[in-house]
Structures are given as C-alpha cells and as structure tokens.
C-alpha cells in the first residue's frame with residue numbers, strides 16, 4: 001500500500017522522539033500528518049543516557065540521578081577530585097523517556113506509530129520515500145535516525161566505544177551517593193583505552209560500566225570477567241546481586257556524516273551527533289534538534305546552517321582518534337594528563353563545543369605536544385584532501 005503524509009520520523013529512539021516531542025510541544029507541527037516508523041515498541045529500558053550539564057537541560061524532569069562530586073582515577077591508582085565548576089553528571093533511564101514522551105505523543109491525533117522494519121529511505125525532488133516490507137510511505141520531509149555503518153574514506157578512523165554495564169545491589173554504596181567516578185582507569189589497558197564508570201544509584205546500589213575505546217569488540221565473557229575482577233579487587237565488594245545489565249557499541253569516527261540529503265534530515269548518531277572523541281550523543285542530539293526547530297520556526301524548513309560540532313571540533317576529534325590509533329600516547333595517559341592539568345569544567349565546555357580557541361589552547365597545553373601536533377597535522381591534511 002502507498003501511504004502519504006507530511007512528515008516521516010524514521011527511527012523513534014532518542015533523536016526521533018526528541019524532535020517530535022519538542023516540535024509538538026512548541027506547536028510547530030500542529031495539523032501535520034506525521035508517521036513514526038520503528039521496529040521496536042520501546043517498551044523496555046534499552047539504555048541509560050548520562051551526560052554532564054551546567055544549566056537546565058531538555059528533559060530535566062526525567063533525570064533519575066545527579067552527581068555533583070566528580071572523580072577520576074588514573075591507571076596507577078591516583079584519585080583526582082575534579083573541579084567541576086558547577087557542572088553535574090546526570091542520567092536518564094531510556095524507559096522513563098520513552099514512557100513520558102510516548103504517552104504524550106500517542107494522544108496526538110495527527111501522529112501514527114507504525115512498528116515495522118525500515119528497508120530503505122530515499123529522496124527525490126520535494127518528497128521522501130520510506131519502504132517497509134508491507135508499505136511504501138511518502139512525505140515532504142523525513143527525519144532519519146537509523147544508523148548504518150558508513151563507507152569510510154581513506155585515512156578515516158573508526159573506533160568503537162563498547163561497554164557492558166551492570167547495576168548491582170551491595171551492602172553499602174561505594175563510592176558515596178554524591179560521587180560519580182567518571183573515568184576509573186584502574187584496570188588492564190591491553191585491549192585499548194579501558195576504564196570503568198562507577199556510579200552509585202542508591203545507598204546500596206551501584207552502576208558499573210566496563211568501557212573500551214578500540215577497533216573491535218571483545219568476547220562477552222571478557223567484559224564479565226573484568227567487571228567481576230574490578231568489583232572484587234578494586235571496590236573490595238565480595239557479595240552482590242546483579243539487578244540489570246546493559247551492553248552497547250557506539251561509533252567513534254571522524255567520518256563526515258551527511259546531515260541533509262534532499263528532503264531527508266539525518267539526526268542522532270546517523271546524522272553525526274555522536275561526538276567522535278567521547279561517544280556522548282545525548283546533549284549534541286538535543287542541540288541539533290534545537291537547531292532544526294529554530295530553522296522550522298524562523299525559515300519554515302528544517303535545513304539549519306551551522307552545526308554544533310563545527311570544523312574546529314571535528315579536527316580536534318580526528319586528532320584524538322589519530323593519537324589513539326598511533327598508540328604512542330595511550331588513552332589512559334592522555335586522559336590522565338588532561339584531567340590532572342586542566343580543570344574539568346574547561347574540558348566539559350570544550351567537549352560541548354562551548355570553548356574559545358584560547359581556552360582550547362590551554363587544554364591542549366596539558367597534553368604531550370609531539371603526538372598531538374603530528375596527529376593534528378594529519379587531521380588537517382586528511383580534511384584538505386577530502387575537500388579537493
């Protein structure tokens with residue numbers, strides 16, 4: 001069957017639902033016929049989004065946990081209390097987000113939800129087409145958040161941030177409830193840049209995530225072994241019950257994602273909203289959604305001009321990935337130098353693309369010069385060769 005509408009939301013996860021919810025709340029798409037296509041019904045907690053922030057954020061009311069004391073542990077066991085300068089670390093459970101957003105959107109009579117596999121999307125002249133096994137949908141605009149690994153160009157880096165997290169019930173909270181151990185490098189580094197996120201979520205509950213930046217994932221039992229070892233040997237917790245787990249892989253790449261293809265707007269990870277240097281996506285996605293909404297309101301179309309992650313940030317991210325790929329200056333040393341020498345609030349502003357070139361310079365100064373200069377020169381040359 002051939003179905004026409006005004007707007008197609010292809011992929012109803014973080015980006016697709018954030019855009020639709022925020023647009024509907026602003027009244028921008030009132031009266032538009034909108035169809036959301038996703039293979040999942042979003043009935044389970046498939047991930048938790050954590051992010052730092054300084055000000056009131058989108059979906060503030062959904063924040064489940066907030067930590068204001070941020071801590072870093074180097075590979076040799078040094079503990080650094082970070083100078084967060086007013087930033088807090090926060091997390092939102094995806095199930096809370098899906099529940100809140102979907103209960104509002106499902107009551108809107110102009111929105112239809114379709115649970116189906118998307119086979120393809122395309123754009124021609126002023127219309128977009130989305131094909132599922134049963135139907136063909138046609139719309140004026142299509143917002144796509146279904147990610148496909150891109151075909152890489154020469155010298156582009158493609159790292160994976162892969163992780164397994166577990167929530168455990170313990171006898172006591174280690175660390176205390178106010179502390180988030182943002183990067184705990186007290187673990188083997190032989191498979192790449194490897195650290196734990198250790199976040200207390202109740203007096204007797206911890207969320208622990210074993211995270212690696214490398215080019216390939218590990219066999220599942222290795223994540224489990226390392227988590228067990230860390231809990232016993234580093235946290236000194238002998239008895240605990242596993243309440244929940246999460247596994248994920250996030251791309252960290254300097255590939256240049258297309259934002260617009262005809263009337264298709266790529267959003268979320270598919271649109272390049274995952275920061276290549278960190279894998280964090282939540283904040284950047286909300287900023288992109290903000291830009292689309294501003295453009296719709298001021299110009300009547302979604303094709304905003306300026307990206308949040310501009311050329312400067314793209315070059316920094318590519319530099320970091322090149323440094324990691326070279327292996328001469330290892331990730332744990334690099335992050336150790338960074339957090340030891342630069343205040344965390346500067347690093348957060350830098351990673352949020354909110355720092356000046358002078359502030360960037362002070363951050364760069366905390367790192368070893370030669371590997372960075374070499375990698376930066378490589379990143380600039382790669383970019384120049386791509387634009388020719």
Ligand SMILES: Cc1cc2nc3c(=O)[nH]c(=O)nc-3n(C[C@H](O)[C@H](O)[C@H](O)COP(=O)(O)OP(=O)(O)OC[C@H]3O[C@@H](n4cnc5c(N)ncnc54)[C@H](O)[C@@H]3O)c2cc1C
Pocket residue numbers: 010011012013014015016037038039040046047048049050051116117118119145146147246247248249250267268269270279280281282283285
């Ligand atoms: C486990 C996990 C934890 C993460 N934690 C954080 C974090 O703490 N902080 C942070 O900033 N980022 C985090 N990320 C990265 C990023 O924020 C999330 O991946 C985020 O959900 C990306 O939003 P998105 O809309 O681009 O993709 P998604 O939220 O994945 O949405 C894409 C949607 O497309 C649907 N879909 C995919 N393929 C098809 C198909 N062929 N047909 C139909 N539907 C399809 C999926 O069901 C999904 O609903 C995490 C990622 C994972 C995987």
